[in-house]
Amino acid sequence: MPASARGALLRSVFPRPTEPIRAMWGTARGPERLQPGAILLSWKPGRDGGMDVTARLGLATTTVVLATWPSLNGDWTPIVHPTLYEVTGLHAALTVATDSLHLANHLAAS
Secondary structure, three states: OOOOOOEEEEEEEOOOOOOOEEEEEEOOOOOOOOOOOOEEEEEEEOHHHOEEEEEEEEOOOOEEEEEEEEEEOOOOHHHHHHHHHHHHHHHHHHHHHHHHHHHHHHHHHO
8 A cells, every 4th residue: 555545445345355455545534425335444553553444334324434443463454355345245235125126116106
């Protein structure tokens, strides 16, 4: 990661934790409003020389803290990967279910 980066907006998470997490680097800002399904990772120096990492998830009306990992050292991809991968999959499934429900309701009203 670039030395100046303090945040990353996830672009994609592959199924295998050995593959990289694709992201767009950014600077640390407040928990801005994210698009639904978007995940923002941010980090700051923590105690014991590690990094305190936070993941935020954009929902339809708000942004919520998805997870926090305190004092991570070294390559923390294997630690954060399972959560990020599962949440992106769950959000995709919920989006399909919501769209299906809206379509069913529209067809029932027709």
